[in-house]
Amino acid sequence: MKANSHFLYRQSDMACSKIFSGNLPELLYEIIQNFRKDLSTLYSCILVNRLWCRLAIPLLWEDPFSVPAHHYRCIATYLCFLNEDNKAKLIEYGISNNVLSSNTLFNYPSFIKNLDTNKIRRSIIYWMRALLDITDDMIGYLVYRSLFEVFIENEGNLHTFEIVISKGKNCKNFNDNIDLILQNPNLTCNIRNLVIFCDAFLSQNIISLLEFLYSNCNSISSMFFNFTKCSINDITLFKNYILQIIISQHNLKQISFELDPILYKTFLSLKNYNCSNTLNTIIFCYIDFTNILGVLQEVFNQLNVLESIHICYCRSLNFDFVQQIIKVIKPLKLKSLFLDEILHIQSLLLLLQKFCECLENFGFGFTYGKYDKQKQQLFEFIMRYCKNIKYFDFGFPNYKDIYLFIKNNQNTINYITIEVNLYEDTIYKGLSLTVLQNLGQVLPSKLEYLCLSLPFIISDLEIFLKNSQNTFIKKLLIKNMGVYNDKKLFINCMKEYIMKPKRVKYLAIFDGLDLFWFKTVVNEFKLHNIIVHEYCDLYITVYDFV
Numbered sequence: 051m052k053a054n055s056h057f058l059y060r061q062s063d064m065a066c067s068k069i070f071s072g073n074l075p076e077l078l079y080e081i082i083q084n085f086r087k088d089l090s091t092l093y094s095c096i097l098v099n100r101l102w103c104r105l106a107i108p109l110l111w112e113d114p115f116s117v118p119a120h121h122y123r124c125i126a127t128y129l130c131f132l133n134e135d136n137k138a139k140l141i142e143y144g145i146s147n148n149v150l151s152s153n154t155l156f157n158y159p160s161f162i163k164n165l166d167t168n169k170i171r172r173s174i175i176y177w178m179r180a181l182l183d184i185t186d187d188m189i190g191y192l193v194y195r196s197l198f199e200v201f202i203e204n205e206g207n208l209h210t211f212e213i214v215i216s217k218g219k220n221c222k223n224f225n226d227n228i229d230l231i232l233q234n235p236n237l238t239c240n241i242r243n244l245v246i247f248c249d250a251f252l253s254q255n256i257i258s259l260l261e262f263l264y265s266n267c268n269s270i271s272s273m274f275f276n277f278t279k280c281s282i283n284d285i286t287l288f289k290n291y292i293l294q295i296i297i298s299q300h301n302l303k304q305i306s307f308e309l310d311p312i313l314y315k316t317f318l319s320l321k322n323y324n325c326s327n328t329l330n331t332i333i334f335c336y337i338d339f340t341n342i343l344g345v346l347q348e349v350f351n352q353l354n355v356l357e358s359i360h361i362c363y364c365r366s367l368n369f370d371f372v373q374q375i376i377k378v379i380k381p382l383k384l385k386s387l388f389l390d391e392i393l394h395i396q397s398l399l400l401l402l403q404k405f406c407e408c409l410e411n412f413g414f415g416f417t418y419g420k421y422d423k424q425k426q427q428l429f430e431f432i433m434r435y436c437k438n439i440k441y442f443d444f445g446f447p448n449y450k451d452i453y454l455f456i457k458n459n460q461n462t463i464n465y466i467t468i469e470v471n472l473y474e475d476t477i478y479k480g481l482s483l484t485v486l487q488n489l490g491q492v493l494p495s496k497l498e499y500l501c502l503s504l505p506f507i508i509s510d511l512e513i514f515l516k517n518s519q520n521t522f523i524k525k526l527l528i529k530n531m532g533v534y535n536d537k538k539l540f541i542n543c544m545k546e547y548i549m550k551p552k553r554v555k556y557l558a559i560f561d562g563l564d565l566f567w568f569k570t571v572v573n574e575f576k577l578h579n580i581i582v583h584e585y586c587d588l589y590i591t592v593y594d595f596v
Contacts, residue, residue, distance in 0.1 A: 079105050086112070090555075090581075111161035113210075118172035119566060119584045124158075125177045125193065131159055131200045140196070143189045144182065159204035166245075167224045168214035170197060194223045195230070202234040211238055212245040215256060228255040235266050244270050244295075248277040252284045260291035264298045273299075274306040274333075285312060293319050300324055306333035308593070317342050321352045330357040333386075335593050338365040346374040350382060358408075360386035360596045363415055372397035376404050383408040386596050388443060390415035392424040399431055406435040411596065413443025413467070433458070441465035441595055453488045460494035465595060469503040470531055486510045490517025497521055499590060503529040508536070508543055515547035526554040527588055530561040537561065541571055549578050556581050558588040 082105045085091045095106035114124040129140070129150050137150045174190050174197075182189070215224065231238060244263070248256075273296070277288050289312065296302065296319050305320070307313055320329060339346070343366070350356060359382065361367070367389070375384070384405035392398060402409065412432060414425055432439070433455050440462055444452055456463060468485060482504045490513070493500075500523050502514075511528070526548070530540075540561050548554055557580055559565035564585055566572060572582045 075101060075105070078102065082106055082109065085109065090579075107156050107158075108161040111156075111158050113164035114162065115166060115169040115173045116164070117583065117587050118169050118176055119587060120581075122173040122176035122180065125173060125197070126181075127152075127154060127158055128197055128200050129193070130154055131157075131204060132196055133203075136192075136196055136199065139192055140189070143186065143192065145189070149181065157204055159200045159206055162201055162206040163208060164210040164212075165201075165208050166212035166214070168212070168216075168247075170194060171223055191223060191226070195227050198227055198230045198237075202230060202237050206237055208238050208241050210243040210245075211241045213247070213259075215246070215248040215250050217250045225253055225255050228259050232258060232262050235262070238263075239266050240269055241267050242270060243272040245274045246277070248275075248284075248288065252287055257287075257291070260288070260295070264291065264294040267295075268298050268300055270295070270299050271301050272304040272306075273302065274308070275310070276308040277310075289316055292316060296320070296325065297322050300328075302328050304331040304333070305329065306335065306593070307337055308335035310337060312341070313337060314341050314345070317349060318345055320349055326352050327354055329353050330355050331360070332356070332358075333360040333362070333593070333596055334364050335362040336364060339371050340366045343370050343374060346371070347377055350375075350378040351380055353380065356380055356382060358383045358385040360384075360411070362386060362388045362592045362596065363390045365391070366393070367391075367398065367401075368393045369397045372401045375401060385409065386411035386441075386592075388413040388415060388592050389428075392421040392428070395424040395427055398424075398428060402428070402431055402436070406431075407438065409436050410438055411441040411592075412436070412439055413441075413592065414445040415443065429455070437462070439463055441467075443467040443469070443592065445469065453492045456489075456494075457492040460492075463494065464497060465499040465590070466493075466497065467499075467501040467503075467590075469501060470505070482506045483510045483513075486514035487517070490514040490521075493518050493521040493523075495521060497523045499523075499525045499527075501527040501529075501589065503527070503531060505531045505533045507533055508539055512543055512547070515543070519547070519551065519553070521553070523554045525556045525558075525588055525590075527558045527585060528560070529585060535561055537563070541565070541568070545574070549575050549580060552578050552580065554580055556583055556588055558583045558585040560585040 078101065082092075082095060082102070085095065085106075086109050089110065092106045092110050096103040096110070111124070114121055114128075126149055129137075129145075130152050131154075132140075132150065137147075140150060141147055171190070171194065174193050175185055177193070178185050178189060213224070244267070275292055277285055293316060296305070296316070302325055307316070310316065319325070320332075342349075361384070372394075375382075384401070385408060387401075387405075387409060388411070389398075409432075429451060433451060437459070439459055442455075442463060442465070444467065456466070468489070483506075485504065486506060487510075489502075540559075544557075544559060544565075548557065557565075557575065559582075566582050566584045575582050
């Protein structure tokens with residue numbers, strides 16, 4: 051206690067010294083940095099005074115396309131920075147000159163730090179619908195290229211780059227504009243987080259981009275790749291470039307593997323000198339461990355600063371796998387374990403026994419009617435020994451102990467997902483009432499995220515909302531699976547139990563149609579400081595969370 055008091059005194063003394071020495075902007079900068087992900091607070095900050103505005107605006111414009119359905123208006127601001135020739139091209143296609151010319155207080159394009167090629171495309175579609183009430187491929191293409199040109203000309207410098215290479219229009223838009231990235235390396239040379247999704251063939255432009263990444267970007271700290279839908283020849287070619295990217299890094303701290311059918315060489319590359327002294331987190335998503343069992347322990351023991359691994363719905367979690375993990379001599383922590391198959395219950399219990407104190411995220415996935423006895427054993431073990439669970443994906447809870455688990459872990463559990471399989475919703479209809487009757491009574495007073503995706507009628511949902519009226523939920527998602535409800539009654543229920551008491555900050559409702567598209571209702575919620583999102587934008591996947 052004395053040590054903590056001394057630390058706080060020193061921090062306070064240092065803060066006072068900075069204020070009296072004229073360093074108030076430095077202190078404010080440090081404070082406002084903590085609001086980076088809290089957009090509503092940042093919006094409030096810009097209204098305080100010029101100093102607060104100057105410090106908050108760059109944070110608001112770091113990730114402009116994070117929620118395409120809400121943030122597409124930023125496109126009009128960016129287009130004001132186009133040169134006259136490019137403005138003329140857009141005017142030819144019907145874009146009003148008024149849209150392209152307005153006074154701007156800041157150099158907004160220079161603030162960009164995060165760029166997702168798919169979200170740019172989606173934002174452009176929303177923008178065109180709002181502005182022109184149409185979706186025009188040529189205008190979309192011109193705007194897409196114009197945005198990259200604006201970021202480059204205004205010296206944008208990305209920290210996160212998410213590349214989606216898919217069949218169709220998105221692939222064409224990005225593929226046709228790779229030349230801008232290759233010719234202007236300053237935009238991407240300092241990227242720290244690289245994400246690549248690929249389900250299309252590797253064109254020469256894509257290959258040139260991969261070569262560019264391993265030649266020019268060596269400060270990446272987090273990498274994620276998904277290319278399982280490529281042909282086997284393309285996967286092999288892709289992986290050769292991925293190996294080069296991994297080996298070229300000097301500060302790689304986290305790497306994620308998803309749906310990788312030929313993981314062996316990539317995983318083995320982590321033994322290189324750079325990775326062995328920097329890599330601290332590995333995430334496996336939908337991986338079959340069969341072809342790396344022989345080197346699993348070897349690679350883990352080579353990684354000198356490896357702290358945690360996350361296993362999300364992977365295959366072959368059998369006796370051999372568990373033995374490899376528990377024999378690792380380094381102080382490894384299993385932080386996440388999500389299962390959709392249970393091959394050997396005793397091995398999994400042994401795994402949990404070793405890592406029960408560090409396990410934070412656990413889930414069963416869509417396993418109703420399968421492995422019920424094994425699930426019960428695992429859950430009883432978790433209830434007894436795993437006291438630090440923050441995220442629980444219950445799949446569909448069909449036994450009462452789950453509610454006791456939530457009640458007993460109210461100080462730690464903060465994210466809850468209860469979700470049924472779309473194709474098996476008839477199985478769950480009889481159990482939904484039980485869930486909605488019990489869940490509302492055991493929720494903690496504050497919850498960061500709750501996702502309920504199950505078949506229900508309005509009266510059942512009303513029971514849950516009444517029982518949980520003392521819980522504030524930052525992000526609430528409700529999706530009705532396969533049961534018809536009167537839309538007017540459903541919306542009135544949401545107004546009565548969610549809007550009026552202001553019980554949530556962000557809301558997503560899907561009941562055959564997405565509430566987000568009912569603009570009058572969305573504006574009503576907004577008047578009560580509740581932001582309605584599209585369900586897909588607010589939904590958190592296991593990978594997103596990890």
